Amino acid sequence: MLFDLDGTLTDPFEGVVRCVQYALDRLGLAAPERSALRDWIGPPLQDSFRALLGDEALALEALTLYRERYAVKGLYENKVYPGIPGLLDDLQRADVRMMVATTKLxxxxxxxxxxxxxxxxxxxxxxxxxxxxxxDKAAVIAELLPRFTVDERAHCVMVGDRRFDIDGARAHGIPCVAVRWGYGELAELQAAQPMHIVSDVEELRSALFIDVGRANRSQAHNPFKTMTLPTIDAFPERYHFRFCPRCATPLLRTPLFGMERQRCPACSWVHFPLPNLAATVIIEYQGGIVLVQRDIEPDRGIWHLPIGHAEYGEDPADAALREGEEETGLVLATPRFLSYVHSPSYSDPRLFYLVLGFARAIGGELVGSDEGRNTRVVPLAALEPLKWSGQQAALEAYRRFRSQESEVRSQ
Structure with a gap:
């Protein structure tokens, strides 16, 4: 793992300010305001002096004076960010080899x-x-790469606080986690498109999959060694990508953060297969429960409850209402929440969260749809087990709800 130093592990602001002021004062020049010097932390100092002074020779002279003070005073006008030693200790206990890539001398x-x-x-x-x-950052990273083993190189991650860290890592196909406690503004980090942006050390710890919940911290999980989660081949075909959606570069398959992932060697884009969200609704109608006969593959011909995926920006209750009305032609009251399940399906192993609800039909006419032309109403007591486990869980939750409701009414 590669770490930036200034703005990531330590906060050098006071030392940088005083050393810049010292160098410019020795040259008889006025220093920028303290707030403006925040931008000096991250890029090479020679570049910052050159941009300020407009003269290469003068910039080099200023840099020499800066280093003169920094060596004896400036480096001590610094502090370690809270939580960093503990994080590094966890990483070391997890046998993660750490290196520092910095534009500091x-x-x-x-x-x-x-x-x-x-x-x-x-x-x-x-x-x-x-x-x-x-x-620059790309050059110092290149200096370190030969020190990694082939396996470490494949799993390498950069952690930094400026776009220079992100861009420098990307030049070598290395993903970067950007931290917000340093000197890069959020807009700068977002524009640079790192793999993650984290706000504090605990978020960084989570992003790196370091398990700090165990009593014995020396056994912290090392995501860079043992790949125990499914490979890409275990996912449905629609989760397989051949080319980067950002830059169209062919993707590589590599272990990263605990499992095999697809990563772009050009822009460092990483594919994270996210869970799907769906909703199923038990519709109360004419004394029974509405079932729809599936008219598409797979599982053509089975009887099931109305079900469908939530669309972008859609509340699960709205998804249940929409799917229920689309598949039955009925007008429904607002669905009531029952529960949810993490339910494997025929197309989404380990990637399927199903919200369970029920609703009363208040109008409309019971008809089919393109996905299920036949419908029927079955008394709850006569319902046979449904094939899909998530829908069976919905029926069981509904029965418990009605049973508890009856007990309350009888008291």
Whole structure:
């Protein structure tokens, strides 16, 4: 795993401000406002001085003066972000090898890590060099990549707080988790399109799938080693992609965050197969329950309750109402919630959440639809078990509800 330093592991703001002010004061120049210097944390300092001064030689002189003060005072005007040591400790216990890729001068970064007792977590570090050989984030990441094994390289993730971290990682096909406690504004991070954006260390911990809920923290789950969840082949065909939807680059299959995923080597887009949300509704009509006979594959011919997927932005109750009315022709009262189940289906193993509800028919005429032309009404007591487990769970929940309702009325 690769970590940025400034704005990710430590907060260098006070030291950066004072060193910039020192350098410019020595040159007889006014320093920018403190708030403007936030943008100096992340990009190479030489670039920031050049943009401010408009002269390469003057920028180099300012950078030399900056480093003069930073080496003796500035690096101590720094602090470790809360929660970072604990996170690094968890990662180390999980046998995750960590390296630091920073645009801070290499020797300065080593001093910061040593001073704050963070060097014990880091197996390697790459920063910018005085001779300019390593100048930007992509270059320092490239310096570290040969140190990874082939397996580690396939699972590598960058953690940083600026677009420079995201872009530098993307140059090598590495996904990036962007943190918001540093110096990148949310709009900047969103525009750079990292794999995740997290607001605090606990969110970062969750994004990295580090299990901190166990009593023995030394047994924390390491997502970069044992792939126990389903491979892509276990998912339905409609979850398989050949090309990146962002840039059309052919996708690679690689273990990442606990399971095999499809990842773009060009822009670092990662496919996360998200659960489907559907709703089924038990319709009370003429003393019984409405069933629809399925007229499409798979399972053509079975009798089932009205059911369908929720559409984008649709409330589950609205989905149940819409599906119930579309499949039966009836006008329904607002459905009442019964329960929900995580129910495998014929097309969505482990990816199907079904909201269960019931509603009373208040109008309309019972007719079929394109997906189920035949309908019938069956007394609840005469209903045979339904084939789909989620719908059977709906019937059982409905029976419990009616039974409890009867008990209350009899008291």
């Amino acid at each position: 290499n020797t300065a970064a080593e001093s910061v890590l040593a001073h704050f007792n963070l060097a014990r977590y880091v197996s390697a570090l790459a920063g910018t060099t005085v001779d300019g050989r390593l100048h």
